[in-house]
Amino acid sequence: MDHRSLLLLGLLISQSQHGYQIHDFIETNLPFITDMKKATAYAHLEKLSKGKYIDVSVEQEGSRPPRKVYSINNQGMELFYQLLAENLAAADTVFYExxxxxxxxxxxxxxxxxxxxxxxxxxxxxxxxxxxxxxxxxxxxxxxxxxxxxxxxxxxxxxxxxxxxxxxxxxxxxxxxxx
Amino acid sequence: MDHRSLLLLGLLISQSQHGYQIHDFIETNLPFITDMKKATAYAHLEKLSKGKYIDVSVEQEGSRPPRKVYSINNQGMELFYQLLAENLAAADTVFYExxxxxxxxxxxxxxxxxxxxxxxxxxxxxxxxxxxxxxxxxxxxxxxxxxxxxxxxxxxxxxxxxxxxxxxxxxxxxxxxxx
DNA sequence: TATAACATGTAACAAGTTACATGATTTC
DNA sequence: GAAATCATGTAACTTGTTACATGTTATA
Missing domain, CATH: 1.10.287 (Helix Hairpins)
Known part of the structure; x- marks a missing residue:
């Protein structure tokens, strides 16, 4: 849960992005870090947006499908630092099937x-x-x-x-x- | 999913047991292998029982709560060997939060x-x-x-x-x- | 011209956890 | 007499995945 929000927030720090773009980045570049699915990414972005941690602006090129571009705001940065501190400080328990x-x-x-x-x-x-x-x-x-x-x-x-x-x-x- | 059934079946091979006993064993002896919760263990045992992989007999000592003692049967042994083979042969993908x-x-x-x-x-x-x-x-x-x-x-x-x-x-x- | 890529979203489903209900017995 | 242990079970909830719906544009 928390680590997924941390990932999304962290990726939004380097640049504002829309959901498709973020998920695409994760899938092609971070397949060894996470396998977060598209629907999950979209859901988390919406939740972060509702919580006022990220801002949305709708963009559209020609008649292509409109895209919701998310940017991290101050509240989001605070949340990011908090989640980052928690993540770094804790050794998560791993079970090996x-x-x-x-x-x-x-x-x-x-x-x-x-x-x-x-x-x-x-x-x-x-x-x-x-x-x-x-x-x-x-x-x-x-x-x-x-x-x-x-x-x-x-x-x-x-x-x-x-x-x-x-x-x-x-x-x-x-x-x-x-x- | 599969690995939980494998664990329960495997524990039933060494001796017939009831749910409470199995979960207690797991909790006290295998906290580094799994953290399967009580409700999950009970649910899996019932599912395995419905699938005819384990047999049930109700025991009762005095007026203590009755216990459902599960025993693995031939079908269960077959399932066990199949799940065991799959588990041993596959390297599960581990993600580190x-x-x-x-x-x-x-x-x-x-x-x-x-x-x-x-x-x-x-x-x-x-x-x-x-x-x-x-x-x-x-x-x-x-x-x-x-x-x-x-x-x-x-x-x-x-x-x-x-x-x-x-x-x-x-x-x-x-x-x-x-x- | 079919199909992959772009872009978002929802509904149904799967799996597990939490919290509680029940009721007897043993222990502090 | 309160609390922990024994024993099972269920209902609500959480989280994430699968599969689909929609419609455009680029590519084969």
């Missing part, structure tokens, strides 16, 4: 577990690769740090997975024939 | 950012400490691995935070007087 599968790997033959975890690793490598390739045309220090964080966490996942797979393969009841 | 704050740290004086991130670090250290202290009376290999994963991810967070704070402190416009 994948941990639940791990909990029950005793119920499978080691070979099967290794087979599935190898798939997980491939999946992960693809994601890691994608983050690597992200163009950082935005040279903002902060955005860079956020990307570094994301990359580091993916690498931790990858290193954990590799260790775990090795460990399982080293177990006495692992049948090497299946490879 | 904290990344959004990081993105905008350019908008604050470095000293403020450092101050907030130090708070974040304390918060994180507390969480890391708590995981460290978790009693692993359950000696299941899988549960252990899941906990190791959680621990490793927290350590990656911590290491990232330390590096980032150091980096910020090393920036030319960081004023050491404030410490």
């Amino acid at each position: 994948g941990d639940i599968g791990l909990m029950f790997l005793d119920h499978l033959p080691v070979e099967d577990t290794v087979h599935y975890l190898n798939k997980r690793r491939k999946d992960l490598e693809k994601k890691h690769h994608a983050v690597q390739l992200t163009p950082l045309h935005d040279t903002s220090k902060g955005v860079n740090i956020a990307f570094q964080h994301k990359k580091k966490m993916l690498e931790a996942e990858l290193s954990f997975l590799n260790e775990t797979i090795q460990q399982l393969k080293a177990s006495p009841d692992y049948n090497k024939e299946v490879e | 904290g990344d959004i704050g990081l993105m905008f740290l350019d908008h604050l004086p470095v000293e403020d950012t450092v101050h907030y991130l130090n708070k974040r670090r304390k918060d994180l250290e507390k969480k890391h400490h708590a995981v460290q202290l978790t009693p692993l009376h359950d000696t299941s290999k899988g549960v252990n691995i899941a906990f190791q994963h959680k621990k490793k991810m927290l350590e990656a967070e911590l290491s990232f935070l330390n590096e980032t704070i150091q980096q910020l402190k090393a920036s030319p416009d960081y004023n050491k007087e404030v410490e």
Whole structure:
């Protein structure tokens, strides 16, 4: 909730924008930070606007669909700083759905577990690769740090997975024939 | 969704249990794996029961409130293996809310950012400490691995935070007087 | 000429949480 | 005698997603 408003406000600081534009920016540039959907972005912008945190002005080019251009105002800046402080100061609790599968790997033959975890690793490598390739045309220090964080966490996942797979393969009841 | 059913089914394999008991177990033993709420657990158990994946029998001790004891059946075991395979094979996409704050740290004086991130670090250290202290009376290999994963991810967070704070402190416009 | 991109919005749906209701028993 | 624990459940609410409706303009 809060972090979505923070994101929208933050993006409006660098320039006034309309909803479509903001969502488009998020989708093409920040797919590793959030997957906020269009309808959600529009709804939040309207809510921020109703709360007087952002101002609206309707623009229109020719007979193209009119666009609502949002600009952050003083109240919005105050809210931004408040949300930013809260966000920076708190370590959000992250739950990993994948941990639940791990909990029950005793119920499978080691070979099967290794087979599935190898798939997980491939999946992960693809994601890691994608983050690597992200163009950082935005040279903002902060955005860079956020990307570094994301990359580091993916690498931790990858290193954990590799260790775990090795460990399982080293177990006495692992049948090497299946490879 | 899926991972919640997987968890409940998995816990029912080791023993038949009633909802209160299962939720109690989760709350006291798995606070780092999930924070599934009571109402959610009950609802999922009822859904699994309606889907014929688990059987119910009502027990009652004296005049205490009756309890619905759930047992996993063959259909449930099949579902369990299917959900387990899917869970193990997929790397779930994790978004870190904290990344959004990081993105905008350019908008604050470095000293403020450092101050907030130090708070974040304390918060994180507390969480890391708590995981460290978790009693692993359950000696299941899988549960252990899941906990190791959680621990490793927290350590990656911590290491990232330390590096980032150091980096910020090393920036030319960081004023050491404030410490 | 079809379809993708531009631009906004709404209604239905999905999933989970909060808060409460009920009522017995054990503990402070 | 009050409060916590045991045991289940429901209704209202929150948040976000999916899918669609609308209509123009650029592109294939």
